[in-house]
Amino acid sequence: MMNGEDWRRLLTDVTGNVQSKVSKVIERGEVSKAVGVGASGDTTLVADKEAENELLGVLTRIKELRIVSEEAGNRGDIRAPFVAIVDPLDGSSNFEKRIPFYCTSVAVAKGDSLTGISWALIRNLTNGDVYWAEKGKGSSKNGSPLRASNVSALADSVVGVDLSRGLPEVAAKVNPLIASVKRQVHFGANALELCFLAEGKIDAFVDLRMKMRVTDFAAAYLIASEAGAVVTDEEGSPLDARLDLEARFPVVGAGNGALHRRILRVISS
Numbered sequence: 001m002m003n004g005e006d007w008r009r010l011l012t013d014v015t016g017n018v019q020s021k022v023s024k025v026i027e028r029g030e031v032s033k034a035v036g037v038g039a040s041g042d043t044t045l046v047a048d049k050e051a052e053n054e055l056l057g058v059l060t061r062i063k064e065l066r067i068v069s070e071e072a073g074n075r076g077d078i079r080a081p082f083v084a085i086v087d088p089l090d091g092s093s094n095f096e097k098r099i100p101f102y103c104t105s106v107a108v109a110k111g112d113s114l115t116g117i118s119w120a121l122i123r124n125l126t127n128g129d130v131y132w133a134e135k136g137k138g139s140s141k142n143g144s145p146l147r148a149s150n151v152s153a154l155a156d157s158v159v160g161v162d163l164s165r166g167l168p169e170v171a172a173k174v175n176p177l178i179a180s181v182k183r184q185v186h187f188g189a190n191a192l193e194l195c196f197l198a199e200g201k202i203d204a205f206v207d208l209r210m211k212m213r214v215t216d217f218a219a220a221y222l223i224a225s226e227a228g229a230v231v232t233d234e235e236g237s238p239l240d241a242r243l244d245l246e247a248r249f250p251v252v253g254a255g256n257g258a259l260h261r262r263i264l265r266v267i268s269s
């Protein structure tokens with residue numbers, strides 16, 4: 001049975017290999033070369049596929065592990081006690097445009113829902129930063145502990161908002177929030193943006209589109225939560241999505257409870 005330190009080492013190494021693979025794709029000039037359509041329905045780039053092959057090559061060798069991955073879908077024994085949730089390349093559209101904000105995300109859960117996530121690692125593939133969390137033991141970036149923001153006033157807060165391909169009513173709900181904060185941002189890779197929430201670079205993150213999937217979210221959820229962020233659905237209830245590619249859910253995350261309550265109030269009024 002693998003413990004936290006085993007997972008941290010294994011995922012640090014394999015995502016390091018992913019980083020080199022993805023750099024080589026850039027060197028070969030294959031940044032926008034597509035190879036098909038993934039299990040999630042999005043176009044699969046050469047980089048998505050190479051990153052996934054690297055991860056699956058290692059993860060499929062681990063006994064007792066089922067895998068849910070963005071391009072390949074489900075792998076391994078459905079009765080396995082552990083599940084790895086993998087997004088080989090989050091922020092593919094940034095990658096394709098050579099915008100330096102994309103990452104690889106891996107979470108490992110006991111059981112089959114978000115609440116079972118026990119270990120998580122996200123690597124920023126543009127600079128090698130490694131975000132890690134173990135349930136109950138906090139989160140870190142390159143080994144240094146992370147603490148989410150203590151900014152509690154809306155007027156002082158920087159808030160990540162994903163409205164991509166959202167319906168007009170979603171924008172209408174979020175507009176009062178955008179109007180009340182200091183700055184609204186969106187960087188185009190939600191897993192990495194939630195790591196910014198964990199380290200206090202942004203004070204909150206809101207996505208009400210009902211398009212968030214566990215592959216983009218599972219690892220970041222643990223990293224942000226273990227840094228002290230409060231992350232719920234839009235009613236303020238705990239998130240408990242099933243670990244499959246079908247689940248879609250809204251996310252309201254804030255660095256602290258006071259800011260979280262204020263955001264819930266603004267988006268529900």
Ligand SMILES: [Mg+2]
Nearest residue numbers: 070087089090
């Ligand atoms: Mg992806």
